[in-house]
Amino acid sequence: MSNHAATVDATLTESFAGPSPGELLRRRIRGHAGLLIGAGVLALIVLMAFAAPWLAPQDPYAQDLASRLIPPLWHENGSWVHPLGTDMLGRDYLSRVVYGSRISLLIGFSVMLISGVIGAVLGIVAGYFGGRTDLVVTYLITVRLSLPVILVALTTVALAGSSLWMVILVLGLLKWDRYAVVLRSATQQVRNLDYVTAARAIGCPTWRVIAGEVLPNVSSHLIVVATLEMGSAILLEAALSFLGLGVQPPAPSWGLMISEAKGYMFFSPWLISIPGLALFALVLAINLLGDGVRDVTAPEGRS
Amino acid sequence: MLQYALKRAVLALLVALTVSLICFLLVNLSTDVATAMAGEGATAETIDAIRHQYGLDRPLAVQYFEWLGHAARGDFGDSLYFHTPVAALVAERMPTTMVLGAAALGFALLLSIPLGVIAALKPNSWIDRLALTIAVVGQAMPTFWFALLLMYLFGVTLHLLPISGGDTWQHFILPSVALGYYATPAIMRLTRSGMLEVLESDYIRTARAKGLRNTSVLFKHALRNAVAPVVALAAVQLGFLLGGSVVIETVFALNGLGYLAWEAIGHNDFPVVQAVVLLISLVYIVLTLLADLANAWLDPRIRIA
Numbered sequence: 001m002s003n004h005a006a007t008v009d010a011t012l013t014e015s016f017a018g019p020s021p022g023e024l025l026r027r028r029i030r031g032h033a034g035l036l037i038g039a040g041v042l043a044l045i046v047l048m049a050f051a052a053p054w055l056a057p058q059d060p061y062a063q064d065l066a067s068r069l070i071p072p073l074w075h076e077n078g079s080w081v082h083p084l085g086t087d088m089l090g091r092d093y094l095s096r097v098v099y100g101s102r103i104s105l106l107i108g109f110s111v112m113l114i115s116g117v118i119g120a121v122l123g124i125v126a127g128y129f130g131g132r133t134d135l136v137v138t139y140l141i142t143v144r145l146s147l148p149v150i151l152v153a154l155t156t157v158a159l160a161g162s163s164l165w166m167v168i169l170v171l172g173l174l175k176w177d178r179y180a181v182v183l184r185s186a187t188q189q190v191r192n193l194d195y196v197t198a199a200r201a202i203g204c205p206t207w208r209v210i211a212g213e214v215l216p217n218v219s220s221h222l223i224v225v226a227t228l229e230m231g232s233a234i235l236l237e238a239a240l241s242f243l244g245l246g247v248q249p250p251a252p253s254w255g256l257m258i259s260e261a262k263g264y265m266f267f268s269p270w271l272i273s274i275p276g277l278a279l280f281a282l283v284l285a286i287n288l289l290g291d292g293v294r295d296v297t298a299p300e301g302r303s
Numbered sequence: 304m305l306q307y308a309l310k311r312a313v314l315a316l317l318v319a320l321t322v323s324l325i326c327f328l329l330v331n332l333s334t335d336v337a338t339a340m341a342g343e344g345a346t347a348e349t350i351d352a353i354r355h356q357y358g359l360d361r362p363l364a365v366q367y368f369e370w371l372g373h374a375a376r377g378d379f380g381d382s383l384y385f386h387t388p389v390a391a392l393v394a395e396r397m398p399t400t401m402v403l404g405a406a407a408l409g410f411a412l413l414l415s416i417p418l419g420v421i422a423a424l425k426p427n428s429w430i431d432r433l434a435l436t437i438a439v440v441g442q443a444m445p446t447f448w449f450a451l452l453l454m455y456l457f458g459v460t461l462h463l464l465p466i467s468g469g470d471t472w473q474h475f476i477l478p479s480v481a482l483g484y485y486a487t488p489a490i491m492r493l494t495r496s497g498m499l500e501v502l503e504s505d506y507i508r509t510a511r512a513k514g515l516r517n518t519s520v521l522f523k524h525a526l527r528n529a530v531a532p533v534v535a536l537a538a539v540q541l542g543f544l545l546g547g548s549v550v551i552e553t554v555f556a557l558n559g560l561g562y563l564a565w566e567a568i569g570h571n572d573f574p575v576v577q578a579v580v581l582l583i584s585l586v587y588i589v590l591t592l593l594a595d596l597a598n599a600w601l602d603p604r605i606r607i608a
Contacts, residue, residue, distance in 0.1 A: 143325070146322050148545070148584065154568055155564075156333050160334060255445070258445075
């Protein structure tokens, strides 16, 4: 009898309680095409970056002036030796595109880390403490938004010396505004919820309330902003390199490759279309992933 | 309202002062100005002479207030590369960038508001999907690459439009489209979500219940309320577009502020760089101030908070 009751109980729980929150999340992820496509393409590009030495048919820096401007495979003069052709210095274009993914990902990721830490700290502190702290942070955000990112970055990088790490540092110090704005309002929303009050009431020190209660509850916002900002940092690096003041030659930065090929685009258009497509695909994948994560974690906030 | 306007104006002034300090320090902390001005291979004596001649051996604070005092009167000194007053140089290039920025914003609004409204009226229809695709693609497209593609298609292949320079209004079409597309996703998303929200509100239901015609409900009641936040966003986007003009003007060889800044950066022409960065920041500050005041005027809740 008791055994029977337990079975009924279990069936009841199953049919009324429905799937667990984790299962619901997994279902939403599986049902979201954009998220899956974005994550898939991004995973492929990350794999390409790690496996660059094995994937690239040749040295991306090796010049061969005898075989300059060879068209890619799908042209009548294309050959398997250089599947994506060669550039004006005879460098194998496929190898340069493959190695270029490393630069874009490294910049996107490092800028995200630097600006993410600055912006998250400012935003959470402003949202949690409010009052004067909030006024100061809001003021900093306003000042930062008033400065044209690309012009300030161009100037600083040009004056302080262009290098990969300088570009990362400058962009990291400039692009924290969106993190601060989003996390400030997210923190304001959770600041007065019961579990935060409860943590304070049992005497948790402030840093533990913030790290243990606030941070986990704003982390989905943080992940979404970080993803979208990574895409925007990659585009900014490409623009800086395109203007000749970002990553320096002969590094195979996709933006720099487009810049170097500008003068040849009328007769060899693939020289700008290939690295451009690579940039577009990478940023599109990152943005689809970010939008997808937002939809899946906060379906009501979809816009 | 007056009190809010005053408070908001004082804040804008403070921000402007802070921005001017950053513009000044940006150059003076990133590099040693005298060494950069002397050029490569200059002797220590030459560098010292330049340092003394331009007053660069004085404390930074003194230099800043002198620069600020002159800048407030519209005097940014002489360009080190063009050898003309910076103010005249900037005034000469300014109209091109303003026309480009306005045309780009115009293009963005013309594309994004109708699409955003229709997308909100018919969610999940093909036009909603088209709008979403345009937004997603626009966010991932490198602006300079899109500009080159437009150049290749309309200039080189179809021979429809000029691709370099700024002599006629046709020269502005491709640059405006390239730059404007960058601002489209944000405006379209805001229009769509604002419109969706407004359409579900009580006063729209009341208006429909009164038996008003559909077009009247849409244009007189819904759109006016949905578009209010878009005005503020458009002002912000115009500021971004002016900053982004450096890329587009360089691609299309348009002789505006952005191109001037790029030339100046390449030639260590500090007075010009500082003036352009400051000017574009000030335009942004004024635009956001005006947008905030307009919003407060339209929506009394903002003034009181």
